[in-house]
Amino acid sequence: MILEALEREGVEYIFGYPGGANLPIYQHLHEHPKLKHILVRHEQGAAHMADGYARACGRPGVVFATSGPGALNLVTGLCTAYMDSVPIIAITGQVNSTQVGRDAFQESDVIGATSSVTKHSYLVTKIDQLPRVIHEAFHIATTGRPGPVLIDICKDVQMADAERVTAERLHIPGYKLNGHIDLNHAKQAAEALAGAERPVILAGHGIILSHAEAQLQELAETAATPVGTTLLGIGGFPVKHPLSLHMTGFMGTGWCLKAVQNADVLMMVGMRVDDRVTAKLSEFAPNVKTFIHVDIDGSEMGKNVRPHIELVADAKQALAAMLPHIGTLQADRGRWLSQIDAWREEHPLRYKHSNGQLQPQDVLIDMYRRADSEAIVVADVGQNQIWAALWWNYDRPGLFINSGGAGTMGFALPAAIGAKFGRPELPVWCVAGEGGFVMTAQELSVAVEHQLDVKIVLLNNLSLGMVRQFQDDFYGGVRSQVDLTHMPDFVKLSEAYGMPALRVEKLEDIGLALDAAERTKGPFLIDFRIDPEANVYPIVPLGKGLGEFWEAPENA
Amino acid sequence: MPEATARLRPAPSPGSTGHFPASGEELATSRVRVLSVLVEDGQNTLTKIAGAVRRRGFHIRGLSIGPTREPGRSRITLEVDHGHAEADQVRKQLERLVDVVEVEDLTGDEVHNRELVVAKVKTLELARLIQRGAKVISTDTDGTTVEFSGDRDEIFDFVEELARHGIVDVVRSGPLVMRRTV
Ligand SMILES: Cc1ncc(C[n+]2csc(CCOP(=O)(O)OP(=O)(O)O)c2C)c(N)n1
Numbered sequence: 230m231i232l233e234a235l236e237r238e239g240v241e242y243i244f245g246y247p248g249g250a251n252l253p254i255y256q257h258l259h260e261h262p263k264l265k266h267i268l269v270r271h272e273q274g275a276a277h278m279a280d281g282y283a284r285a286c287g288r289p290g291v292v293f294a295t296s297g298p299g300a301l302n303l304v305t306g307l308c309t310a311y312m313d314s315v316p317i318i319a320i321t322g323q324v325n326s327t328q329v330g331r332d333a334f335q336e337s338d339v340i341g342a343t344s345s346v347t348k349h350s351y352l353v354t355k356i357d358q359l360p361r362v363i364h365e366a367f368h369i370a371t372t373g374r375p376g377p378v379l380i381d382i383c384k385d386v387q388m389a390d391a392e393r394v395t396a397e398r399l400h401i402p403g404y405k406l407n408g409h410i411d412l413n414h415a416k417q418a419a420e421a422l423a424g425a426e427r428p429v430i431l432a433g434h435g436i437i438l439s440h441a442e443a444q445l446q447e448l449a450e451t452a453a454t455p456v457g458t459t460l461l462g463i464g465g466f467p468v469k470h471p472l473s474l475h476m477t478g479f480m481g482t483g484w485c486l487k488a489v490q491n492a493d494v495l496m497m498v499g500m501r502v503d504d505r506v507t508a509k510l511s512e513f514a515p516n517v518k519t520f521i522h523v524d525i526d527g528s529e530m531g532k533n534v535r536p537h538i539e540l541v542a543d544a545k546q547a548l549a550a551m552l553p554h555i556g557t558l559q560a561d562r563g564r565w566l567s568q569i570d571a572w573r574e575e576h577p578l579r580y581k582h583s584n585g586q587l588q589p590q591d592v593l594i595d596m597y598r599r600a601d602s603e604a605i606v607v608a609d610v611g612q613n614q615i616w617a618a619l620w621w622n623y624d625r626p627g628l629f630i631n632s633g634g635a636g637t638m639g640f641a642l643p644a645a646i647g648a649k650f651g652r653p654e655l656p657v658w659c660v661a662g663e664g665g666f667v668m669t670a671q672e673l674s675v676a677v678e679h680q681l682d683v684k685i686v687l688l689n690n691l692s693l694g695m696v697r698q699f700q701d702d703f704y705g706g707v708r709s710q711v712d713l714t715h716m717p718d719f720v721k722l723s724e725a726y727g728m729p730a731l732r733v734e735k736l737e738d739i740g741l742a743l744d745a746a747e748r749t750k751g752p753f754l755i756d757f758r759i760d761p762e763a764n765v766y767p768i769v770p771l772g773k774g775l776g777e778f779w780e781a782p783e784n785a
Numbered sequence: 786m787p788e789a790t791a792r793l794r795p796a797p798s799p800g801s802t803g804h805f806p807a808s809g810e811e812l813a814t815s816r817v818r819v820l821s822v823l824v825e826d827g828q829n830t831l832t833k834i835a836g837a838v839r840r841r842g843f844h845i846r847g848l849s850i851g852p853t854r855e856p857g858r859s860r861i862t863l864e865v866d867h868g869h870a871e872a873d874q875v876r877k878q879l880e881r882l883v884d885v886v887e888v889e890d891l892t893g894d895e896v897h898n899r900e901l902v903v904a905k906v907k908t909l910e911l912a913r914l915i916q917r918g919a920k921v922i923s924t925d926t927d928g929t930t931v932e933f934s935g936d937r938d939e940i941f942d943f944v945e946e947l948a949r950h951g952i953v954d955v956v957r958s959g960p961l962v963m964r965r966t967v
Pocket of ligand 1: 611612639666688
């Protein structure tokens with residue numbers, strides 16, 4: 230009955246792992262050939278695969294896990310999806326309803342453990358609840374501000390016989406969708422933007438989730454307003470567009486940060502305005518007279534920055550409602566835009582490449598040259614993530630996938646596998662540091678088993694690079710527990726898993742290795758031994774305002 | 786009974802009139818919202834509400850729950866300290882929960898704010914308590930049990946009065962709040 234319901238919801242892939250409390254579901258899996266089950270090697274991998282799948286193709290990712298440890302292994306993955314508003318349906322087995330509360334074997338309070346990292350959750354103790362719950366879960370996960378929904382199903386319910394039931398019509402009185410746009414506010418927002426001297430738009434994941442990229446571009450062009458994106462908003466506005474400020478936040482581009490700090494009107498769309506975006510809150514965008522905030526989740530209004538004009542609505546509809554009211558711009562934008570161009574010249578993205586060592590940017594630039602806009606990059610967390618964000622010109626949504634809000638190391642490999650299942654036609658590059666990679670490296674088996682064209686680029690600096698950089702820069706240079714010289718030989722490790730790999734230590738070998746990866750069918754790993762001292766720039770020191778960013782030292 | 790009185794002190798509320806909050810310091814930090822929350826009566830509803838409050842760094846100062854006329858729905862009255870967040874965040878965060886049907890923020894509104902106290906006191910001289918409106922429920926060898934309901938200030942005064950009679954035991958229902966004009 231569960232599997233039937235999943236078929237009805239149009240599910241194609243399930244990422245899962247069996248165990249005592251979900252065996253009744255697995256018993257019938259083979260009767261549903263339309264549902265393709267991917268056996269992961271750890272439940273966290275399942276959650277990240279479902280996440281990567283959902284981010285790549287837009288459909289909700291589905292996860293199975295057993296009770297107790299199985300379900301609890303999902304928590305990090307659910308949190309990752311929750312923080313980044315990604316739709317996932319996690320179906321966990323629970324002990325028999327008659328056993329609940331008796332500390333039965335592998336019983337755990339999964340609802341309790343996951344409540345703060347799910348949009349909603351259900352404990353199903355009776356068979357007749359099931360069709361409604363599954364249908365509701367898909368609805369809740371995918372609408373409004375998307376997010377993970379967990380369904381914990383008692384084992385006896387999984388075994389219960391029921392007549393075939395089709396899901397009834399949805400009736401969820403407590404589920405509020407903010408569909409209604411205050412047109413007055415939309416008009417005010419448009420007028421504020423048109424009346425500004427130094428306007429800036431910042432765009433977050435909401436642009437991508439609501440497919441608002443065309444509206445954003447039209448609004449930016451009509452209002453001659455530059456656009457920066459958050460880490461998760463990357464792809465929501467083409468990096469090569471003349472109005473692009475690229476990425477904002479405490480590791481954003483110098484010209485974007487200058488623009489934000491000097492703006493008089495700042496419109497923030499589909500974003501949470503978290504501390505990674507604002508840096509020191511009291512110094513965030515100090516010259517702004519009018520903050521405009523557009524978000525589908527009303528609780529984001531004033532959570533961190535109190536807007537003067539708020540639009541609680543879907544980004545696409547809100548931007549579309551603003552467009553007709555832009556009218557003629559009051560101020561000539563020429564000066565503002567040429568000021569931004571000057572900042573772009575003054576504070577370009579740059580890196581030091583004079584010490585003969587392999588720089589991560591060299592690798593990414595070569596990759597981008599080959600892929601252009603026809604590849605998905607899934608980054609892990611750390612320096613590799615920021616390099617992959619900045620040194621690539623993403624021009625549309627869905628091409629850059631990473632764990633932003635949670636910053637979950639170990640995300641990239643399973644998410645890349647999920648992304649490949651979701652968008653098999655696109656090349657998928659997994660970019661990771663060696664630290665994060667080994668956290669979920671067991672999922673290499675999945676890539677090999679399904680001969681997935683996932684190409685893994687390790688930016689191996691023999692340390693927890695981002696932490697090492699923070700220690701060097703902000704903690705008195707005391708390097709503590711960041712050394713990763715004792716790691717497996719990644720080439721041999723890959724071979725042990727049954728996939729080819731190469732190690733690259735010199736600049737001139739980058740191309741050859743990438744050629745080999747592209748030529749090879751199925752997964753491939755390249756262990757790039759990068760400069761262990763390479764750092765991420767720009768960076769705003771902890772506790773400082775956005776305006777105080779440090780830049781890469783000029784080339785000596 | 787200084788300990789008992791300290792525990793019984795009502796939560797500071799910007800909405801209530803009268804002599805509470807007692808000190809200037811409490812006044813400055815009084816950040817309590819009074820909310821009436823209509824919920825679906827599910828197994829996990831209360832955990833989720835409590836979880837959402839805790840997760841945002843808020844603090845529940847008063848709570849009462851009872852059924853409504855609609856089957857399957859309960860009404861929760863909550864007094865929540867919103868910490869450093871904007872006052873409206875409490876309502877907004879609760880509204881995000883699927884089990885929450887409706888949230889009304891009654892802070893500062895014209896409301897009936899009642900609470901029930903049941904107390905057992907040692908004394909048999911009950912005149913002053915009865916004068917305040919207390920009702921005797923039972924009299925035993927070890928004391929007399931009374932009940933009293935009132936608004937925030939009346940409860941505060943009543944509990945202070947109780948202390949003078951020697952409290953054996955006391956329980957309070959938590960706040961019940963209803964808007965005066967519907
Ligand atoms: C699960 C988890 N644990 C710890 C951290 C803290 N953390 C953030 S970046 C980082 C270093 C990552 O090192 P590596 O994977 O080698 O990537 P690099 O920064 O070197 O590119 C750490 C430990 C985290 N984000 N996630």
